[in-house]
Amino acid sequence: MNDIYRKRLDTLQDTLSRNGFDACLIMQEENRRYLSGFTGEDNSVDESAGALLIGPKGLILATDSRFELHAIHEAPLFDVHVYKTGLDKDLPELLDRVGASRVAFEETRVSVGRFNAFAAALKKSGSTAELVAHEDMTAPMRAIKSADEIQTMREALAIAEAAFSAVKANLTPGLTEKAIAWEMEKEMRSRGADGLSFPTIVASGPNAALPHAVPGDRKVAPGEPLLIDWGSRYNGYCSDSTRTVVLGSPCDTFKRVFDTLFEAQARAIDAICDGASGKTVDAVARGFIEQTFPDGFGHGLGHGVGLEIHEAPRLSYLKDHTLKAGMVVTVEPGIYLPEWGGIRLENMVLVTENGAEVLNTLDYRDHIVAI
Amino acid sequence: MNDIYRKRLDTLQDTLSRNGFDACLIMQEENRRYLSGFTGEDNSVDESAGALLIGPKGLILATDSRFELHAIHEAPLFDVHVYKTGLDKDLPELLDRVGASRVAFEETRVSVGRFNAFAAALKKSGSTAELVAHEDMTAPMRAIKSADEIQTMREALAIAEAAFSAVKANLTPGLTEKAIAWEMEKEMRSRGADGLSFPTIVASGPNAALPHAVPGDRKVAPGEPLLIDWGSRYNGYCSDSTRTVVLGSPCDTFKRVFDTLFEAQARAIDAICDGASGKTVDAVARGFIEQTFPDGFGHGLGHGVGLEIHEAPRLSYLKDHTLKAGMVVTVEPGIYLPEWGGIRLENMVLVTENGAEVLNTLDYRDHIVAI
Numbered sequence: 249m250n251d252i253y254r255k256r257l258d259t260l261q262d263t264l265s266r267n268g269f270d271a272c273l274i275m276q277e278e279n280r281r282y283l284s285g286f287t288g289e290d291n292s293v294d295e296s297a298g299a300l301l302i303g304p305k306g307l308i309l310a311t312d313s314r315f316e317l318h319a320i321h322e323a324p325l326f327d328v329h330v331y332k333t334g335l336d337k338d339l340p341e342l343l344d345r346v347g348a349s350r351v352a353f354e355e356t357r358v359s360v361g362r363f364n365a366f367a368a369a370l371k372k373s374g375s376t377a378e379l380v381a382h383e384d385m386t387a388p389m390r391a392i393k394s395a396d397e398i399q400t401m402r403e404a405l406a407i408a409e410a411a412f413s414a415v416k417a418n419l420t421p422g423l424t425e426k427a428i429a430w431e432m433e434k435e436m437r438s439r440g441a442d443g444l445s446f447p448t449i450v451a452s453g454p455n456a457a458l459p460h461a462v463p464g465d466r467k468v469a470p471g472e473p474l475l476i477d478w479g480s481r482y483n484g485y486c487s488d489s490t491r492t493v494v495l496g497s498p499c500d501t502f503k504r505v506f507d508t509l510f511e512a513q514a515r516a517i518d519a520i521c522d523g524a525s526g527k528t529v530d531a532v533a534r535g536f537i538e539q540t541f542p543d544g545f546g547h548g549l550g551h552g553v554g555l556e557i558h559e560a561p562r563l564s565y566l567k568d569h570t571l572k573a574g575m576v577v578t579v580e581p582g583i584y585l586p587e588w589g590g591i592r593l594e595n596m597v598l599v600t601e602n603g604a605e606v607l608n609t610l611d612y613r614d615h616i617v618a619i
Numbered sequence: 620m621n622d623i624y625r626k627r628l629d630t631l632q633d634t635l636s637r638n639g640f641d642a643c644l645i646m647q648e649e650n651r652r653y654l655s656g657f658t659g660e661d662n663s664v665d666e667s668a669g670a671l672l673i674g675p676k677g678l679i680l681a682t683d684s685r686f687e688l689h690a691i692h693e694a695p696l697f698d699v700h701v702y703k704t705g706l707d708k709d710l711p712e713l714l715d716r717v718g719a720s721r722v723a724f725e726e727t728r729v730s731v732g733r734f735n736a737f738a739a740a741l742k743k744s745g746s747t748a749e750l751v752a753h754e755d756m757t758a759p760m761r762a763i764k765s766a767d768e769i770q771t772m773r774e775a776l777a778i779a780e781a782a783f784s785a786v787k788a789n790l791t792p793g794l795t796e797k798a799i800a801w802e803m804e805k806e807m808r809s810r811g812a813d814g815l816s817f818p819t820i821v822a823s824g825p826n827a828a829l830p831h832a833v834p835g836d837r838k839v840a841p842g843e844p845l846l847i848d849w850g851s852r853y854n855g856y857c858s859d860s861t862r863t864v865v866l867g868s869p870c871d872t873f874k875r876v877f878d879t880l881f882e883a884q885a886r887a888i889d890a891i892c893d894g895a896s897g898k899t900v901d902a903v904a905r906g907f908i909e910q911t912f913p914d915g916f917g918h919g920l921g922h923g924v925g926l927e928i929h930e931a932p933r934l935s936y937l938k939d940h941t942l943k944a945g946m947v948v949t950v951e952p953g954i955y956l957p958e959w960g961g962i963r964l965e966n967m968v969l970v971t972e973n974g975a976e977v978l979n980t981l982d983y984r985d986h987i988v989a990i
Contacts, residue, residue, distance in 0.1 A: 276664075291817060292927070293647075293664050294727055313917065314831035333937060355732030356665055360724075360752045363731050381731045430808060437801060446662060460685035546684065556663070566704060 271303035271348030303346025340373035404482035411435030445479030445486035470496035490594035544583035642674035642719030674717025711744035775853035782806035796834035816850030816857035841867035861965035915954035
């Protein structure tokens with residue numbers, strides 16, 4: 249395992265150096281784990297399980313006493329430093345120890361208040377180290393998955409799919425969205441998921457017209473769309489899938505919307521390969537859908553998945569990313585018709601040299617649930 | 620309900636004005652909910668369900684299309700604005716609409732990257748509004764609970780305690796920490812909890828010496844401490860309790876540690892009343908424990924609980940806070956003996972005019988589980 253982290257750290261140090269830095273401070277939870285192996289979780293915006301200090305003279309994992317033993321065990325490449333009253337006070341000494349002078353930090357993970365506290369501590373100590381906000385330099389590395397990471401994601405997905413099949417077998421009119429979401433969670437957890445990748449979406453009838461509906465007390469009824477968007481986390485890695493089923497017989501609208509999405513998704517996946525433009529792939533699906541449903545598809549086509557549920561790259565009409573072999577992205581076209589409801593179909597797709605491999609294994613058109 | 624929010628907004632506007640502001644931007648999830656009723660959740664550091672803009676000429680809740688319907692329904696005092704490509708671009712216009720000139724933002728919730736994006740958008744638009752980092756002005760308001768909030772917290776606690784009793788009834792040697800944690804969660808969720816206040820801690824034997832142990836595959840055995848620290852969230856409000864039990868007969872160390880903590884906790888609670896110093900209350904428990912276990916108690920005695928699991932005030936040796944009637948704090952002395960394990964006892968306590976009311980109702984000395 250140490251070789252993996254050493255290679256990642258080398259790549260990061262190259263990137264730092266190309267950007268004029270000799271060191272960095274890593275506070276983003278998933279980056280911390282990716283670069284060190286340390287699995288401590290922050291649990292909230294205002295709390296932190298620690299920081300990595302990466303510099304020319306050394307590697308330090310700074311954390312508090314709660315995490316000391318885990319840190320030592322999980323991150324053998326790093327010297328573990330335990331701070332007593334927060335990172336601020338110890339930061340100047342730690343930066344000095346790793347030989348840092350120009351230090352990049354993740355601009356989206358450090359709050360203005362925390363940055364001010366860091367800066368004050370550096371000033372007070374007379375340190376000459378300079379902290380500079382920078383976009384996340386680990387994210388582009390994380391976007392391309394190794395064979396081991398892909399294997400872990402397949403396992404996360406297998407848990408999620410088995411859970412869905414178990415819940416689907418017991419779907420019946422009258423269950424509430426909330427109850428179905430809870431069954432999904434229990435089935436994932438009992439199959440070994442660390443947890444959910446995100447709160448499960450279960451949206452029935454008109455609620456399915458809200459792309460991020462929160463499961464409520466509405467009871468599912470025959471003939472209407474029942475959209476389930478869910479994922480499990482396994483060894484830190486996320487899965488993300490959506491299926492939309494119908495109890496009993498689908499109406500004509502359901503059939504038309506479903507068939508359109510099925511075709512749109514297939515075309516988008518056909519357009520994926522190493523070097524393809526995310527914007528173009530999005531446009532393939534979007535263009536096809538808009539021929540029949542001009543206003544139906546409001547959100548982006550997909551996003552990268554990994555240690556985070558949403559990470560680089562995006563398949564979006566707003567911003568272009570170039571796809572590369574080893575990326576794992578969702579392809580999730582949806583059509584939402586206010587009042588009636590909506591359908592979304594989402595698979596996870598691995599970008600390969602010559603094309604794409606769908607990682608999901610659930611039968612795709614098995615969406616009619618007999619009642 | 621509108622009266623509650625109007626009153627809170629009035630109080631906040633007074634505070635703003637006393638601090639030289641005419642407006643504020645609220646991005647912290649629990650503050651947003653407390654001031655508006657909007658329950659949208661951010662789910663991760665990098666994502667946001669929206670922001671409140673509170674100024675002399677109006678109240679705006681800015682969010683994205685996912686949350687539009689919820690926002691309109693839940694926050695009737697606010698004009699709901701839906702942004703298409705993030706808050707940055709629309710911010711200048713929105714600040715203008717609420718008549719903002721000097722705008723406080725929560726320094727711990729806004730990242731350096733986001734602040735820079737806001738500042739760039741303001742500059743580009745020629746806006747004269749000024750964004751100023753400030754400590755959270757809503758937190759001190761939230762620290763003092765209304766009768767309705769206290770009632771909701773009692774309900775959260777009742778769910779948590781019923782779950783504990785159910786799990787305790789089935790405790791048996793050989794269960795893993797992980798399995799017990801999962802049983803706790805299922806029991807809380809099936810009793811109506813929105814979710815957990817935090818990941819349940821189940822730590823057995825030597826693991827109980829780690830104040831924030833993560834449940835693992837260790838099997839619980841007779842005669843050793845089994846520490847469970849758990850909480851449920853109900854209508855947004857958290858509970859937080861710890862019990863340490865023993866399967867079969869406690870050893871002498873267990874008895875001595877338990878009795879010391881029981882007495883330390885009772886003395887600390889006796890010291891709580893409106894106007895008391897949090898530092899003094901901490902010292903009462905700490906002084907008593909240190910007579911027998913000089914190095915046993917490393918963390919603070921307690922913290923406020925409410926919409927967040929950790930909020931103002933603190934009962935701590937590091938920083939002093941004055942307790943006020945209506946605050947709800949945990950009182951959680953612990954003694955941790957490396958190798959052997961640890962015990963922590965935690966109750967939730969309401970500060971009253973003349974003293975304190977323990978909100979927990981579980982029998983406290985019922986810690987020996989027959990096997």
